[in-house]
Amino acid sequence: RxxxxxxxxxxxxxxxxxxxxxxxxxxxxxxxxxxxxxxxxxxxxxxxxxxxxxxxxxxxxxxxxxxxxxxxxxxEKQNHKFSLFKVLRTHILPLTNVAFNKSGSRFITGSYDRTCKLWDTASGEELHSLEGHRNVVYAIAFNNPYGDKIATGSFDKTCKVWSTETGKCYHTFRGHSAEIVCLSFNPQSTLLATGSMDTTAKLWDLEKGEEVATLNGHSAEIIALSFNTTGDRIITGSFDHTVAVWDVGTGRLLHTLIGHRGEISSAQFSWDCSLIVTGSMDKTCMLWNAVTGTHIATLAGHSKEVLDVCFDYAGQRIATASADGECVSTLKAILGSGMLLLGTAFRY
Structure with missing residues (x-):
């Protein structure tokens, strides 16, 4: 080593x-x-x-x-106060997404105006306008923790990779037959994953600028994907009500997580890669064993669709956001037997 x-x-x-x-x-x-x-x-x-x-x-x-x-x-006593920092008039058409780099010194915005813009957080200065897509820029991401590259996914069926420093386009990835709606860099910043309305996800080599694998297995649109922290697994969530777990090195399907009764909205690994949490339009959130693909628990309580889910870094809490206007934080206790006990849910 x-x-x-x-x-x-x-x-x-x-x-x-x-x-x-x-x-x-x-x-x-x-x-x-x-x-x-x-x-x-x-x-x-x-x-x-x-x-x-x-x-x-x-x-x-x-x-x-x-x-x-x-x-x-x-x-320290928790007594946070929040105030409006800055308002930027960024695009001529509505925004689709926003993302910070790891330090928070810069952020990017995607828009229906077909561009992605890079901004200095402190000054509000526009650093670069990334132009070249022929349709809506719908998905954007930094290659954190490095932050030297930006990926943009578009309704024009392509994904582009850009230099953060110069705004130059390194690669344009073509291969999807429908809109790209989600994307993610792996933690090592060697691969980029894209998910599409064509029911597939693709893995792209960032150095060679070529496709590595196509992940086939879903029967409907892929709208969520996420690498684990070691970069050897990736999950894809689909409108077919399932989440698939894939081996990144081979592109092989390892598990299909079946249980939701509605379209998947969000899916994420825990920091230690042992758990997966999924949110669905069926108004529930589900917890899964990431190694075996087995169902652990169903978190019910929202009255409308669950639109987003996430773990905290310690893997002790899950937050869910819903169309019912509530954000719920669920406390998870790990017992000595290795079983999981879902405790009190806190609404905000």
């Missing part, structure tokens, strides 16, 4: 190690679920160091400092 750089980010009671092994960028998460304002941070980090070879003596003090910062955050 060649450790070129160790970068740590604060997440919900945990840290993320970013490193390079064999020329490939990888990440490893370390949970700190037992961390409290009274914890001896130095002793905790030294204990973690004993079982984690990525934490070397040269970066030990830096890690201790980061965990101490996280500990300070845990002791």
């Amino acid at each position: 060649s450790l070129i750089m160790t970068c740590l980010s604060l997440v919900f009671k945990g840290i993320i190690l970013e490193y390079v092994e064999g020329g490939e960028s990888k990440t490893r998460s370390i949970d700190l679920l037992d961390l409290t304002p009274e914890t001896d941070v130095t002793a905790l980090v030294e204990e973690i160091q004993e079982r984690e070879p990525l934490i070397t003596a040269s970066c030990l003090e830096h890690i201790i400092h980061l965990v101490q910062r996280l500990q300070e955050k845990l002791g």
Whole structure:
């Protein structure tokens, strides 16, 4: 293993190690679920160091400092106040999507005007207008955590990859026979996945600029897709009421998650890749074992369609957004037997 750089980010009671092994960028998460304002941070980090070879003596003090910062955050009283920061008149037609880079210093907007625009967050300055699509730019993404590339998916059936710094178009990917409505970079930024109304998803090699695989298996439009954090699995959600789990290396279908009675709206892996959460137009959210594809629980309670779902970074909560106007946060407790107990749901 060649450790070129160790970068740590604060997440919900945990840290993320970013490193390079064999020329490939990888990440490893370390949970700190037992961390409290009274914890001896130095002793905790030294204990973690004993079982984690990525934490070397040269970066030990830096890690201790980061965990101490996280500990300070845990002791702060939560009294957030929100105010309007800036209003930008960005496009001549309605926007379809918006996305930040990892640091939040820049963001992108997609629009019915067929363009994607890159903005400086602090100043509100337009840095680049990415032009070239012949129809609505519907799906957009940065290749976080790097942030040096932008992908745009369009109703013109193509996907384009752009340079964040220059606005130059690196590649135009053609192959879908219908509108592209979702896309995602893998964590290593070597692949791009696109989902289409043509019922397929495709994987594209970012260096070679060519198609790697076509994921066939759904009988209706694919409207959601997501890589896991290791980049070896991808899930696709479809209007055929199912979610498919695929092996990225081979393009092979591993599991089909069957149980929803309506179109899939959203699907996501937990940070540790062990769970999958899915939202549906059937007004429910479902939890699945990502390894076996088995159904764990159904979260019911919304009176209208569930439009979006997500895990927190610690994998302890699931948030669902619905057309009924409510956002529900569900607390998940893990028992010693390995079973899952769904606890209190909090509405906002």
